[in-house]
Amino acid sequence: MFTPEQRDRTRARLLARAESDDSITGFAHTGSHATGTGDRWSDTDIVLAVDGDIAETVNRWTAWIYCEFDTRHHWDLPVPGASVVRLFLLPGWVELDITFAPETEFGARGPAWQTLFGTPHAQPPFPPPDRNTVIGFAWHHALHAHICLERGRSWQAAHWINALRDQLITLACLRLDLPTAYSKGAHLLPDEITAPLESTLIRSLTAPELRRALTATITATAAELDHSDPELATRIRPMLTELT
Structure with a gap:
């Protein structure tokens, strides 16, 4: 190096x-x-x-x-x-x-x-991620992780579970006004958010383990939705629960 x-x-x-x-x-x-x-x-x-x-x-x-x-x-x-x-x-x-x-x-x-x-010129700031889009990606990824598990596609299921966690971290950082790009603000999140995320990590590609990780990730996502958009959370939380 x-x-x-x-x-x-x-x-x-x-x-x-x-x-x-x-x-x-x-x-x-x-x-x-x-x-x-x-x-x-x-x-x-x-x-x-x-x-x-x-x-x-x-x-x-x-x-x-x-x-x-x-x-x-x-x-x-x-x-x-x-x-x-x-x-x-x-x-x-x-x-x-x-x-x-x-x-x-x-x-x-x-x-x-x-x-x-040189002489810098005033530029518009980079816009933060759109919260609604991040939430949309979250339920999309949760759904597709579930479908991949039903199809027996373990590697693809792992991809969507990990992608769901990324959206969850982005959503939490957005709510707390922390850097969102590339999880740059993840290390600044409070323990009550990051501690549950440890259980979302995938330890093997067996179907039971992938289902466990997906359930943990969906549970953490639903908890974040309760803070980021409580009204929307009441509408989609029951549907997210169906995927666990």
């Missing part, structure tokens, strides 16, 4: 490259590095303001990053707008996330932002 020193040298080389590139008019850190909360495992998240053709700059920087860092892989994270978010895997498991943004989209969408140079 990478050392913090290796990661910091990578960041310094990226900043130097950006400062020497006429098409780059802004550079900002995002993520934990921008807020001073990072640790030795934190990855590198930067935003570049691009003057001119985004695709040309992305391709040129990608070629340079592969050559400069012996990069092993990259892929793009779909995002709204004209920005391109490209993730790179460097040797030593250094993860490099670069957002190539038009100058008009260069700006903070949340508190994790540190401008090193």
Whole structure:
């Protein structure tokens, strides 16, 4: 694994490259590095303001990053707008996330932002997940886990049980105003929410174990619904109980 020193040298080389590139008019850190909360495992998240053709700059920087860092892989994270978010895997498991943004989209969408140079523009914040959609995913996943068990599809049932737990965690984080993406707020949830979740973990792919885990997950989901949307909980709790 990478050392913090290796990661910091990578960041310094990226900043130097950006400062020497006429098409780059802004550079900002995002993520934990921008807020001073990072640790030795934190990855590198930067935003570049691009003057001119985004695709040309992305391709040129990608070629340079592969050559400069012996990069092993990259892929793009779909995002709204004209920005391109490209993730790179460097040797030593250094993860490099670069957002190539038009100058008009260069700006903070949340508190994790540190401008090193350039002029940021006001941006709308990232919207939180829609509560109704999260609840919809929850009952959808519970139903499909039950159906997979009836069909004898153990691996698919395990997938839906785990996915249901993810929606439950998102719903709880949303209610308590904690980070929702990628379970980033899960470690901040109170014990009365997380303790019951231990019983939702699947210990084997036998039918009895999967049914036990599904029952535990549905029970925890129903309890969260009582807090997040009591009126809706009264309507769908009996139906959720049918799946256990």
